[in-house]
Amino acid sequence: MARRCLIIANQHYEDPAFGELPGAAQDATALSEVLARPEIGHFEVSVVQDASSTKIKRSIESFFHDAARDDLLWLHISCHGMKNRDNRLFLAGSDTESGYLASTGVDCTFVSDQVEACRSNKIVVFLDCCYSGAFSRGLRTRGAESVDIAEAFGGRGRVVITASNALQYSHESVLSSRDAAEPSIFTQAIVHGLRSGDADLDLDGSISVDELYEYIYKEVRTRLPNQTPTRSVSSAEGTLVLARNVRDASAQLPAELVRASRSPLSWQRIGVVHELENRLGSRFEVVRTAAADLLAELTRDADPVVAAQARTMWLVRGLGELPVGAQQKDDWGTTYGAVGIDFGTTNSAVAAVVAGESRIVLNEFGNRTTPSIAALTASGEWLVGERAKNQAAANPGRTFSSVKLKLGSGWSAELDGRRYSAEAITAIILRHLKRSAERTLEARLSDVVLTVPAYFTLAERRSLVEAAQQADLNVRRVVTEPNAAALAYGVDDDIDLGEGMINYVLVLDLGGGTFDVSLLDIGFVGPGSPDAEDGLIMMDVHAMSGDSRLGGDNWDQRICEWLCTRFQTAHGIDLTTDASAMRRVREAAERAKIELSGARSTTVTVPYVAAGLTLEEEMSRERFEQISSDLLDRVRRPIERVLKDAGVKITDIKQVLLVGGAARMPAIGALVTELTGASPRRGLIPDGVAIGAAIQAGVLVGEVRDSLLVDAIPWSLGIETGYGVFTKLVERNTNVPTKRSEVFTTPRDNQASVQIRLYQGEHERAADNVCLGTFTLTGLSEGSPQIEITIDIDQNCTVRVTARDVRSGGERSMLVDADSARDIAAADPSARLVIVGG
Structure with missing residues (x-):
């Protein structure tokens, strides 16, 4: 198996319309040197410099034609890129004429044809030129004249990485090239990542094409934010390794990482905490040990936010007891008075009164809110918040979001032979919020005030309280949001x-x-x-x-529907059948909604959403408001x-x-x-x-x-009486706590029992309202008994309904909760109460 590389680097051009690219020659020299080193790339490198269009075509054709099936081929092109009137990309040779691109330039479809016809199944194309992000738009595959950006090549294991999806070339920016002979930031990132070994992100001793791309992306975006490297992959099988890590795995951690851990800026030290997570997963014990030692130092950081995140990382990675001197432990000697928790559909937050002032309690990542998302990994570990959200697209079937909307509904999901209710998953999220707040406040939490939507049903409210109790929280009060x-x-x-x-x-x-x-x-x-x-x-x-x-999810859904319809019209693919793709589309829709709050239009992009295709649509605020106008009516x-x-x-x-x-x-x-x-x-x-x-x-x-x-209380409460009538005992908007009673009787004398059906709503017919529960009072007095019905609502809107036989003193009561709302007995018309005198 051969490892071959062809570098095309044009610096000088005959047509004055093309400016000189001073860095191109240095590009070729630096990249050739690092790829040819046996301990790094061990490539057989050929460089074609300042060549005519004909020579470039001949070199590329020969490069791919002579390849064996198992050869690893690296094609790197650094030159001017031009678009014609049809938006097709042409690569400029030294003799290219700007007015006659089709005759004198190198059409990118030519490169596509050579890649497609090649026998090798391991091809990587790097393109460092203007308009490079449009490279794949001009590619042709069998059965198609032209394809959109990121369209898959024919064959297997083909990867295209381009310098930018922006329209400017890196050499044209003063930020990207300080010296006339300095390489472009794109190629410079490639060279540095291979030469230093920093592109070995998982520290396994080798640099894969995916790792190199992630490294390039980060480096380029750091230096020039408007230049975004792009990647297109076609049926890559396994891991495509490009080079070895030249750095000794037993060496100390990167000097940049150690310096950042000593930075006076807390946000840089927080970044170190997250970067150490990669090092803690290294297969080299010495690297894991060095990472753990540095993380231990950060658990003692003077900034409580940095220390809290380091402690959380330590515990999450299962490194054992916290280091001696760490600012936090779990068995606190003090208990905090009470905190407030806003458990939201999308995000949740914790707040506490500190020094007489109500403040948000930052979570373990220093954020004011935590995503209300939980995920169960294959190993049985529950992830909550940012960590759950970050892996959602790859693990959609085991990730749960918007569980707040499922409370009190009886919803559940089965994973690994065990069933999890909405209340159980909510308890997992609340327990995470509790522990995170404890580490920030340095005190044990017990008492809590919860918030709920004003129009939550009694069963939904009660379900949230029960979930909090499962999370070892004592609910002192429930307040509407x-x-x-x-x-x-x-x-x-x-x-x-x-x-x-x-x-x-x-x-x-x-x-x-x-x-x-x-x-x-x-x-x-x-x-x-x-x-x-x-x-x-x-x-x-x-x-x-x-x-x-x-809620906001409804507006997100409208954008999702619009995007999916547009994508299906353009490509004939229904994204709604792919759970993983839809999660990515929903995330993009949410970002678009947020951006449209501050901009008149935005571009929605979801790379490689299906079959190698990229979803890319322009959406204006006007269009957004048009497709969601009915939601505004609901507001x-x-x-x-x-x-x-x-x-x-x-x-x-x-x-x-x-x-x-x-x-x-x-x-x-x-x-x-x-x-x-x-x-x-x-x-x-x-x-x-x-x-x-x-x-x-x-x-x-x-x-x-x-x-x-x-x-x-935002709704009326009452019972069903004769002829299916809804008789209100508590009118909506009544202040709580409150207690209301009324006396009823049975429809016939000497009735042995009576059925009490509690409803919530405003309709005259009981059946048109929400039934909150049913129970039966037996052993009634002879003749025409007097049944006193009492509805008792406490300050948390917890409702208890009691039926008492006034004569005999016999009574029965029911607490409204999720179970009572589900376990509703069939109606018995002959056992309904009637109003006394009615």
Whole structure:
């Protein structure tokens, strides 16, 4: 098996339209030297320099024609690239005429033909020229005249790596070449990665084509962010090794890494922590030991964020007990009072009252939020947050996201012979949040205030509480998300809290999967001024509404559908049948949604999404709002419902607060302005809900004494009575806690038992509402018994319904939870209650 390399490097051109490329000669010299070294590449290298188009074609044709099946071929081209009117790429020879490219240039389809016809199944093409990212657009394969970028070649094991998808050549930038003879940053990265061994990312002693590309990508983007190396792979089988790591594996860690660990900048030291993860996986024990020693130093870092991340990495990698002197341990001697947790559909956050101020608790990576994602690896390890999100595309069947929307539904998934409910997966995420916060706060956590969407059902609320209990958390209070945000807003200095002032505040919380609306009156209660120590800032909830199945995910889905339709129209491939591809498309859709909040248009790109094809579409904000216009109508309806329920005019609203990441979309702000005539406040994005939960936690433990939230229940509760009528005992928007009772009787005398069916909703017919549970009261008194039905709702909106036979004293009760909502007995019309006197 031969290892052959052909380098085409043109520096001088006869046509004055082509500028000189001073670095091309140095490109060839440096690359030839490193590839020919026996201890690195051991390639047989041929260099063709300043050649005519005819000579270039002859050299390439001979190079591929003479190859055996198992030969490893490296073709490297460094020259000017030009596009004709049809956007086809031509490579410039020294004699190329810019006005007659088709006659004098080297058409890239010629290179494609040579690659396709070659017997070798191990071919790597590197292209370092202008417009190189368009190289694959001009390639031809059997059965197709032309293909899009990243289209697969015919044959096996063919890889194309190009310098940039940008339109500028690296030599044209003053950032990329400081000296006339300096190679381009692309080729320079290749040479340095091979010469130093730094491209051996996994430190296994060899450099694969994938490792070299990842190394080039990082190096080029660091020096010139607008130049993005691209890669196209066709049916590569196994690992294609290009070179050996010249550096002794037993040598110390890279000097750059050690220097960065001593940097005064904490973000650089955090980067070292993550880079050490690769070294901890090396097959060389000396490398693993050196990495562990450096990581041990970082666990004692003066910056608590750096130390926390290093400690987390130490524990995640299973390195045993934390090093002596590390700032953290798990068996804390102190217990933190209480914290607030905002468990979101997309992201979650933890906040706590520290030194009298409510603050977000940074996670182990120093981030303010943690993705609400959990994944079970093949080895049985649960990954949560960023680590779960990073491997989601490769492990879609064992990765769980948006589990918040499945709470209380009875949903479950089976993995490795074990069934996991939504509550169990939620508990895994909450336990991770708990442990991460403990390491940051350096105290044990027990008590917590949870937030839930205002329009969560009773069963969904109860399911979240049960999940928290599984995570060893004691739930002190459950607060609705918009009302938690109002708590955070209530301490804002901008609001007028004068005695007797009525401040109607409308809170719109549009998160990843839910939409809530709350109307509150925020005012000052007590003697003196709002600054008086014995006064309270009171937040009274007047009305709530929402849509528990509307959130940013819905807008993401609209972009996904549009992208998939466009892709299927162009290529005839249905991406919706590929779970891995769809996860990548959804991630790209989410990025596009975010970018369109600050830009008028964006390009959505998903490389190699199917059959080697790249999905690439331009989307404008106008088009985005057009395909999601019906979702905006769903935002409008709960707002109008809340105002109607409270009997408040839109002109009475003093302020509109936007909460939740999806509320950043310009269309949401435009809708608020249309309805109210004023611009909304976005200052509570994204921390408002978690901050408010922490304030409520501070109230419960006595750390906050100047705020009081009077919550309400957003739906009516009642039972089914004669003829299937829904009889309300608790009206929606009633403040909680509350307890309501009413006496009923049986439809006929001497009835032995009666069935109690609890419903939630607003429809007159019970069957049109949500049934929350059923139970039967037996042993009734003779004659016409008096049955007292009591609905008791605590401050967390936990509901218990009790039926008591007034005469005999016999009673039975039911706590509404996920199980009661699922285990609903069949209706028995003859056993329904009727209103006394009805």
